[in-house]
Amino acid sequence: MNAFRLLVLTIFVVLVAGSISVFNSEASEGDTTNQSKSDEKKSWEQDPLELEIVLRRSYVDGQVSEETFTETIWSLEDFWSTYEDWNLVEQIEGKVVFQKEVDELSPAMKHDGYFGINQKGELTIFEGTPNHQKAIQSFFYINTEKLESHQTEELKKGIKIHSKDQYLSLLKTYEQYATQHIK
Structure with a gap:
């Protein structure tokens, strides 16, 4: 009977050991799956x-x-x-x-923009008064002969730009005096 018990015990140990190794290999495969799932972080992580x-x-x-x-x-x-x-x-x-x-004037224009005429006779926006000659943008040539004398003087001194409406109004006003530049 001792031999029989020894045989059953041996078979039991082998079966348990096999089950343990199968369990461990499944667990390590599961760990890999769990590991890859943990690598995929949630948006809040x-x-x-x-x-x-x-x-x-x-x-x-x-x-x-x-x-x-x-x-x-x-x-x-x-x-x-x-x-x-x-x-x-x-x-x-x-x-x-x-x-x-x-839909507004730029901060720079509000702060220091002036309409005037550059030396070529173009309606120009200056940073500061036209006598500083720092032109920002030129639009079109103006036939100064058709302007009233006070308009010519205003443009030579510079007209301070205060608002978008004034800016658009001045462009429209002087556009009627636009001319092709004669070379």
Whole structure:
């Protein structure tokens, strides 16, 4: 009977050992599956995204301003909703460029913009008065012979731009005196 018990015990040990090795190999396969699942992080477990953001504003007066900064993005949904009023211009790895049309004068124009005539006879916007000769933008040639004398003097001294309405009004007023440049 001792031999029989020894045989049963041996078979039992072999079966248990086999079961243990099968269990361990399944467990390690399961660990691999669990490991790969843990590598796939949930959105709330992922590291934030750092992006360079460029915001371009185009103003009525033709000026374009550009603001660049780095933003930490925790949620893409929140990010896109933040810029929903902007037009996406460019999106490359690590950088997003947005643009917006602003129905207003640029800050620079409001601060120091003057209409005047440059030395060629073109209606021009200057940064400061025309005698400083720092032209920002030229529009068209003006036939100064058709202007009233006070209009010519105003343009030579410079007309300070105060508002979008005044800007558009002055353009319209002087457009009627536009002429082809004679070489």
